[in-house]
Amino acid sequence: MLADGTSFMLENALSVMLEDCTNIMTENCISFIFEDGTIVGLENGSTVVLEDGALVLCIKRILLLCLKTVHFMPEAGTRIILEDDSSIMLHDGTSIMLEASTSSMLVDSTSIMLEAGTGIMRQDGPNDMLTDCTTVMLQEGTIVKLEAVTNVTSSMLEDGSIVILEDTAFVMLEDVTIVMLEEDVIVILETGTGIMLKDGTSVVLEDGSIVMLEDTAFVMLEDATIVMLEDDAIVMLEAGTSIMLEDGTSVMIEEGIIFILEDGTSVMFEDLSIVMLEDTAFVMLEDATIVMLEDGTIVMLEAGTSIMLEDGTSVMTEYGISIMLEVVTTVMPEDDNFVMLEDATNVKPEKGINVMFEDVTVVILEYATFVMLEDATIAMLEDDIIVMLEDGTIAMLEDFTILTLVNATIVILEDSAIVMFEDRKVLC
Structure with missing residues (x-):
């Protein structure tokens, strides 16, 4: 659980893989920043919950790969921004639930x-x-x-x-x-x-x-x-x-x-x-x-x-x-x-x-x-x-x-x- 103003920055072509029923819960103004070709893979029942104004900013050729019954649940005022040739691939039963005035912005190809x-x-x-x-x-x-x-x-x-x-x-x-x-x-x-x-x-x-x-x-x-x-x-x-x-x-x-x-x-x-x-x-x-x-x-x-x-x-x-x-x-x-x-x-x-x-x-x-x-x-x-x-x-x-x-x-x-x-x- 990540709470209360925590910030993450991943840049310069880093790779992150979360698999086998991983659970991530963030709340209260969390910031995730992914830059420069970062790859984030979620597999095998992984769950990501973003609540209460959490912010995810993905820029510059980001690849977010969600496989095998992943659940991604941004809610309660969450903002998601994807820009600069970012790519999102969702398959094999992946589900995304956006609720409570979630805002998504996808720009630049x-x-x-x-x-x-x-x-x-x-x-x-x-x-x-x-x-x-x-x-x-x-x-x-x-x-x-x-x-x-x-x-x-x-x-x-x-x-x-x-x-x-x-x-x-x-x-x-x-x-x-x-x-x-x-x-x-x-x-x-x-x-x-x-x-x-x-x-x-x-x-x-x-x-x-x-x-x-x-x-x-x-x-x-x-x-x-x-x-x-x-x-x-x-x-x-x-x-x-x-x-x-x-x-x-x-x-x-x-x-x-x-x-x-x-x-x-x-x-x-x-x-x-x-x-x-x-x-x-x-x-x-x-x-x-x-x-x-x-x-x-x-x-x-x-x-x-x-x-x-x-x-x-x-x-x-x-x-x-x-x-x-x-x-x-x-x-x-x-x-x-x-x-x-x-x-x-x-x-x-x-x-x-x-x-x-x-x-x-x-x-x-x-x-x-x-x-x-x-x-x-x-x-x-x-x-x-x-x-x-x-x-x-x-x-x-x-x-x-x-x-x-x-x-x-x-x-x-x-x-x-x-x-x-x-x-x-x-x-x-």
């Missing part, structure tokens, strides 16, 4: 590798900052749990940081956790990786951040989660990736964001979810992507936003969905697309909207669906398009609207459907 069932649990408001090309790798069943019982958990990744989650790695963020990805951060989720964000979690992606989800990666956002994509962030969802947004989740995509959903991706928006696409944001849905908007979802597309639906994409919007398209928005569904609008859905494209349906697209509007096209809207229906308006549907076309129906287009109006053309319409 620090590397962290968590593998083979490694577990990290952070409670009661830890603050984590990863900067300057930090690399974090979570592999082979890694579990990372960030939660805040009394305070706010904060994670910041910036300046070219790389986060890789593979082989069923799982991350759970809950209870008003804040995750910030800034300045060219790369996040890669592969091979069945799971991420769960709930209970008011905030995720901010900005300044060219890249998020890639591949190979059935799973993301669940629920309970008023807020996701903000800003400043050219890139999100790529591929190979059967699933995203579920529910319970009042807010997703804001603005300022040139690129959002790509490919290869059987599933996206589900439920329970008053809000999706906002602004300032030339771009969304591409292709290769049998499935998008479901249910239960009062609000989708707002503004300021030159582009959406492309290709190759058998299915979009289902039902039960009072609101979709607002404004300011020269372009929507292009093509190549065997299926669009279904039902149950009092509201679609309101205005102010120079371009809507193009091509190549055997099927559009079904039923059960009192309302569609309003106004302010020089251009709608083009080509190549075997089928449009069905049923059950009291109302379609209004106003203000220089141009509607072109070409190549065996079929329009079916049933059950008191109403179509209104006003103010110098052109119908071709």
Whole structure:
């Protein structure tokens, strides 16, 4: 036991190995300083407990190697600082528990590798900052749990940081956790990786951040989660990736964001979810992507936003969905697309909207669906398009609207459907 202001300094490429159930307990403002290539190895059930303001400072190519069921428990205001190319490797059942406002700072190309069932649990408001090309790798069943019982958990990744989650790695963020990805951060989720964000979690992606989800990666956002994509962030969802947004989740995509959903991706928006696409944001849905908007979802597309639906994409919007398209928005569904609008859905494209349906697209509007096209809207229906308006549907076309129906287009109006053309319409 080391207590009351004790200081340790290890420098100049020293090596320290603690093994075979070693126990180290430090409390009351202990200081550990590791410099210049120091190697610390913890093996075979070693336990390290840092309490009450203990400080660990590791700088200049430190390698902290934790093997074989090591337990590392910093708590009660502990600070851990790793910088200058330091490396941390945790595997073989190693566990780290950070609680009671523990603060971790990883800077200057620090590397962290968590593998083979490694577990990290952070409670009661830890603050984590990863900067300057930090690399974090979570592999082979890694579990990372960030939660805040009394305070706010904060994670910041910036300046070219790389986060890789593979082989069923799982991350759970809950209870008003804040995750910030800034300045060219790369996040890669592969091979069945799971991420769960709930209970008011905030995720901010900005300044060219890249998020890639591949190979059935799973993301669940629920309970008023807020996701903000800003400043050219890139999100790529591929190979059967699933995203579920529910319970009042807010997703804001603005300022040139690129959002790509490919290869059987599933996206589900439920329970008053809000999706906002602004300032030339771009969304591409292709290769049998499935998008479901249910239960009062609000989708707002503004300021030159582009959406492309290709190759058998299915979009289902039902039960009072609101979709607002404004300011020269372009929507292009093509190549065997299926669009279904039902149950009092509201679609309101205005102010120079371009809507193009091509190549055997099927559009079904039923059960009192309302569609309003106004302010020089251009709608083009080509190549075997089928449009069905049923059950009291109302379609209004106003203000220089141009509607072109070409190549065996079929329009079916049933059950008191109403179509209104006003103010110098052109119908071709």
